Amino acid sequence: MGFLKTTSKWKATKAFINVWLKDKTRYCSHCGTTFFDNFDEENKWIPCCEEPQIGDNSQHTAGVIKENQMIKKSRAKDTAATASGHMRLGLSLPPALLTDLEIYFKKNYNEKFLNDIKEMRAFMREFPMFTICKKI
DSSP, X not given: OOOOOOSOHHHHHHHHHHHHHTOOOOEETTTOOBOOOOBOTTSOBOOSSSSOOEEOHXXXXXXXXXXXXXXXXXXXXXXXXXXXXXXXXXXXXXXXHHHHHHHHHHHHHSSOSSXXXXXXXXXXXXXXXXXXXXXX
16 A cells, blocks of 8 residues: 555544555454355355454444444443443454554554554544544
């Protein structure tokens, strides 16, 4: 992927995600195996793992965003904690996206994708579709 370097981490992240979503390679979100039409001689599909979740980047991302919205509604508090204040959740994004973002930032900017809690909160504000909480 060819990207221009920028001084804005979130502009670079947004550009990367927009290109990443266009990749139509189908893979299993559970085990990471690239999906090929694996059929046996009886034309039965051979699963890649115990819980195959086959789709492309945009399909997996849409699923995560929908799940995040459902979880957000089920939390008792705006911070995504339960009624007793336990189990606060922050981010949820497709594992392949997180891995690819980490590789991209290491290779192109020689830094971690999210360096600290401050950057994680900034990411949550810029990309609320990947957050579980209503209030950061």
